[in-house]
Amino acid sequence: MKTLSVVAVCAAFTLAACTTGSEIRVGADGRPLPQIYRISSQQEAKIPFHLLDSVNALRAAKGATPLQYNAQLNAAAATHSRDMSVQNRPWHFGSDGSSPLDRVNRVGYTGRLVGENISETFQTELETLSAWMSKADTREVIMDPQAREIGFAWFQEPSGKIWWTMVTGA
Secondary structure, three states, rough: HHHHHHHHHHHHHHHOOOOOOOOEOOOOOEEEEEOOOOHHHHHHHHHOOOOOHHHHHHHHHOOOOOEEEOOOHHHHHHHHHHHHHOOOOOOOOOOOOHHHHHHHHOOOOOEEEEEEEEEEEEOOOOHHHHHOOOHHHHHHHHOOOOOOEEEEEEEEEOOOOOEEEEEEEE
């Protein structure tokens, strides 16, 4: 029995020595500190399609029609993501007082605005989508059966903070 205990302790020490170097850092409150998700140039082209595929899979599961990217909605989303960073706050109004409706009109969108989701985070696009889906009001923007088009963009600060914006239209 003593031999078995010694073997178990040695195995535990051996496994403990095999760390990956990516230890979870904990803040003063005992909660994990955010991991910085750095968006590389290789990822930039893939991110919109990861999100669109995921949104459309969620919509298909509920019988809603798939969304298509719209260049004007993408432009409105990109403008707002950068502007939220400048303001250093996630909210639906621009630094010039503009609303989501004002922004989609400015970029020449001729459809009808359905909704806008925003986020300030260090998380990936799919983690952000998951957070939006966990709340009724933001989930409704994604799942609205009237929506036919989507715009999605982000702005990443040098600190790693990401400002995400999703705009849907019909």
